[in-house]
Amino acid sequence: MNVFPIIKRILRQFRRDKRSMALMIVAPLFILTLMWLVLDSETYHPDIATIDVPDPIVEAMENQDAVISQMTEEEALEELREQQLDALIKWEEDHPIVLLEGSEPSANGAVKRVLQETMKAMGGQPDMNPEINFLHGSSDLNLFDNVGPVLIGFFVFFFVFIVGGVSFLRERTQGTLERLLSTPLKRGEIVIGYLGGFGLFTIFQSIIIAAFSIYVLDMFMSGNFWYVMMITFLMAMTALSLGTLLSAYANNEFQMIQFIPLVIVPQVFFSGMFNLETMEPWLRAIGKVMPLTYGAEALRDVMLRGQGFSEFSLQVYILVGFSLLFILLNIVALKRHRRL
Amino acid sequence: MANEIKLSNIAHSFGDETVIKEVNLTVEQGEIFGLLGPSGAGKTTLVKIIVGILNPSEGEAYVQGTKMPSLKQMREIGFMAQSDALYMELSAKENLDFFGAIYGLSPSDRKRRIAEALNVVDLGNHIDKPVDKFSGGMKRRLSLAAAILHEPKVLILDEPTVGIDPVLRQSIWKELNYLKEKGTTIIVTTHVMDEADKCDRLALLRDGYVIAQGSPEQLKQEINAASIEEAFLYYGGARQ
Incomplete structure (x- = not known):
């Protein structure tokens, strides 16, 4: 059999080349660990600023693990531009107007989820059908x-x-x-x-x-x-x-x-x-x-x-x-x- | 005649391994000096010290009175390494043009020197051929052309005739003699004993030591040897 001398030779080469050997074992572990660290992380809690939003709704949103801060519209816009906020929600005529930062799909999704859950918790009252706008990008940013x-x-x-x-x-x-x-x-x-x-x-x-x-x-x-x-x-x-x-x-x-x-x-x-x-x-x-x-x-x-x-x-x-x-x-x- | 190259008390080691020990030698201007020894004797290391690529661990190397390494002095040295240091994708002309440009030859000088150097090594007909289509011997000759391109005063050749047929080897030696006539100092390493007779003077190298030096005749006469090979065996044995 010609196979065994070849196997032996390859093993021998590996033994001489400690680095290649280490790479074949250490590198996959390393990559797997990284993937785990990155992907197996907690749910994202969006940062949302509220402007003139009724207190019960703010409370309901906080119950959905959103980080809510109340501020003026100017402050909120400023922070949104600097990406310190994911969204701002403004209350106009019993109706929320949402402005998403927009460049981060996972943050967009988290804000939308919070809104939906809040709506559910409030029993559909008042009508929370929000108007959603984007600071950057648009809803078709995939x-x-x-x-x-x-x-x-x-x-x-x-x-x-x-x-x-x-x-x-x-x-x-x-x-x-x-x-x-x-x-x-x-x-x-x-x-x-x-x-x-x-x-x-x-x-x-x-x-x-x-x-x-x-x-x-x-x-x-x-x-x-x-x-x-x-x-x-x-x-x-x-x-x-x-x-x-x-x-x-x-x-x-x-x-x-x-x-x-x-x-x-x-x-x-x-x-x-x-x-x-x-x-x-x-x-x-x-x-x-x-x-x-x-x-x-x-x-x-x-x-x-x-x-x-x-x-x-x-x-x-x-x-x-x-x-x-x-x-x-x-x-x-x-x-x-x-x-x- | 002036000492063109002077090595005093050179020793060199790579890590724990000492490959050059107590080497003293001088090369006169306009002579062909041979470094003869088996592979592993330290020829290439010694040559790299003279060229200025390696700093010796101990001792000093001078070329034309300048202590090496010196970038300025390197301009006056032509080096042909043991491996054909050529760019395989490029043609013969493009390779030489590159090396000529490094040494600062003007475009017109380059053009003239490339034609001359390629004629010397008999590659005038392959000027535009890419080097990866060259045979081993042709690559060797092109390396030599690259080393003599900028008309160096000191030419250092590491195993120049390996893989070259006898006819061509003769023509290379003819060329070396011609350069010598023009005043070029030449150091050649070789492990081929019969090439040693073509040198003006020789140093026999073994295990990093210079075991003998002198003209081929001197070396043979001193011990009544018929050939350099015999002399090498004698001096090598005497050392142990």
Whole structure:
């Protein structure tokens, strides 16, 4: 039988490659844990502001686990814009008028559920048939529209990470990196040159992906196309600099692929594709170190909320910061191959 | 003649493993200096120290009086690595154009030098062929062309003739001699003993030590050996 020598050989290879072995066991556990943390969370309690709503109805809504605060219309609108509220309910002529923040389908659903349950608890009196309006988006904003901006950011990040990482790795394995280091090129020049070449390509890539999503897939889009471009490009540069950096710690293409479940997949969970507001704050903080969190947030600001640069400038600066940090670390990592 | 390359008390280790021990040698300007030894003797490590890719753990390496590593001095060095450091997707011309540009050759100089270098290695007819269609020997020759492209004063070749047929090997040595006539200092590593006779001077390397150095004739005469191989066995044995 030729099977057994092969089995033996593969087991032997695994024993030599402790990392691949650990990955096959630890990574699935890791991903399963994350999914559990994200999906198995408590019911969402919407934040609702009430304006001139009769007390019995407010009480009934509080019984439905909604977080109710009474405020003036100006305050409520302000907080709604800053996404501190999910909805505001205003009472006019024995009739509620609901204004939903709108960009978060799960929050929309929770507010609607509270209204229905309240209506039931009040025995249908007074008539609670509410008028529902949206601050952002509209009632036909579906799940795809909602996660669309995140998906754009994610796919750009994912593919640039892999392609950039593997090609820099090949530079090392085929000996051309060493050859480059035998020339008067500075380490920084090699890194920047690499990012520059790929950067030009990713501008092209960003245009195609953004245009395809918005104009072909008809993803909900209420902002400026060039902002979408700029953010996807920054995502790509972050992914590229991170990919080339991590490729320094992979010995071959296979080990590069092993970074996907460790570096790429967790970012999806914290990117805003899932509502994290019911998650423990310390767990939510994990998302703060992930580039996709900021890229996705900025893309949602532009595409769903139609906001201007000042609203997502912080995210943009953080992405720039990530890129610069990774570029710097790349230059330092090359010291392993040439000290000067 | 000036000392073009000087190594004093060089030692190098990777982690716990010491691969170069107490190496002292000098290479004169305009000579072909051979580093001869079996694989694992430390030839490549020594060469990388001279090129400036590696910092020696101990000792100092000077090229043209400049302590290595020095980016400025690297401009004057041509290096042909043991692996064919070429971009497989690119054509011969595109590869050379890339390396020429790194060394700051102007577009017109590049064009002229690419044509010259490709003629030297007899690849003039394959200028636009992508490198992944090249045979092993052709890739070796293209690597050599890339190393001599910027007309370096010091040329360092790590196993240049591996996988190259005898006719071509002869033409490569002819070219090395021509470069030497023009004043280029050349260091060649090899594990092929009969190539050693073509060098002006030799250092025999074994287990990280230089076990002997001198001209091929000197090395043979001193112990009445008929060949370098015999001399290598003698010096290698004497050390143990």
